[in-house]
Amino acid sequence: MTLISETLTKKNSKCSLIPFITAGYPNLQVTVKALYALDEKGADVIELGIPYSDALADGPVIQESSRKALEQGVCLDKILCMLKKVSPNINAPVIIFTYYNPVLARGMKKFIQDISFSGARGLIIPDLPLEEVDYILKLCTQFNIELILFIAPTSSEIRMASILSKSPGCIYLVSSYGVTGMRNKISINIDKLAQKIKAKSNKVIILGFGISSPQQVSTIAKWHVDGLVVGSAFMSTMLNKSDIEAIQSLSEACETFKAAIDN
Numbered sequence: 001m002t003l004i005s006e007t008l009t010k011k012n013s014k015c016s017l018i019p020f021i022t023a024g025y026p027n028l029q030v031t032v033k034a035l036y037a038l039d040e041k042g043a044d045v046i047e048l049g050i051p052y053s054d055a056l057a058d059g060p061v062i063q064e065s066s067r068k069a070l071e072q073g074v075c076l077d078k079i080l081c082m083l084k085k086v087s088p089n090i091n092a093p094v095i096i097f098t099y100y101n102p103v104l105a106r107g108m109k110k111f112i113q114d115i116s117f118s119g120a121r122g123l124i125i126p127d128l129p130l131e132e133v134d135y136i137l138k139l140c141t142q143f144n145i146e147l148i149l150f151i152a153p154t155s156s157e158i159r160m161a162s163i164l165s166k167s168p169g170c171i172y173l174v175s176s177y178g179v180t181g182m183r184n185k186i187s188i189n190i191d192k193l194a195q196k197i198k199a200k201s202n203k204v205i206i207l208g209f210g211i212s213s214p215q216q217v218s219t220i221a222k223w224h225v226d227g228l229v230v231g232s233a234f235m236s237t238m239l240n241k242s243d244i245e246a247i248q249s250l251s252e253a254c255e256t257f258k259a260a261i262d263n
């Protein structure tokens, strides 16, 4: 089993908390502080998003954070250079979150080699075509990176079976249709889908999309999932704030959501 799945499994059946933050928002110095703060406030794994201009699945909060990060001139090299300094000093393993284009632009092997060298331990590519997973999987195995594949409520039985057979250990279960962003309600049917996945495989399941309140977290933490991804709700606490206030708000939100998991 690889580190991400191990980390998400070992929490004596407690659900893990996986914050998502956009690297470079509002600047890379804040990202450094945010990684340390999230680690300190109980993040079990951290999803670090590479800002991208054509982020089709990103909702307004994350799109805005990516736009501002790109405006600062943030690029993959700067992000990985930053991560190489930070990753040895935090407990939470880091998953690099990127769209497929930046991977192709850099070259798949170089991209995966470089994120591995920076200390990242996982990779999520939401628009990775299933037909191209095999080659990426080989490279991820070679460089000790865990590739995390998506299952959506719209995934057919056949596609779900194929994803489960290819997935090394952890599955990202998308809770809703559409793009990322805070939602008032997450359907209980998602727990039924999680149970179905658990019945068919021994995969670790992380659930994301729309998780936006401690109340939701304490409910979903009892479902058949091993981790909860929170992106927009955390990023929205950082928007339009000073650097110090952004870190303060993010820390408080992480602490509150972590406490809600234990409730």
Ligand SMILES: O=P(O)(O)OC[C@@H](O)[C@@H](O)c1c[nH]c2ccccc12
Pocket: 020, 047, 049, 057, 058, 062, 097, 126, 179, 180, 181, 182, 208, 209, 210, 211, 229, 230, 231, 232, 233
């Ligand atoms: O922002 P939300 O609704 O909390 O969802 C997590 C999401 O931010 C993160 O996992 C993510 C960011 N961009 C994405 C694109 C596709 C799927 C997932 C994502």
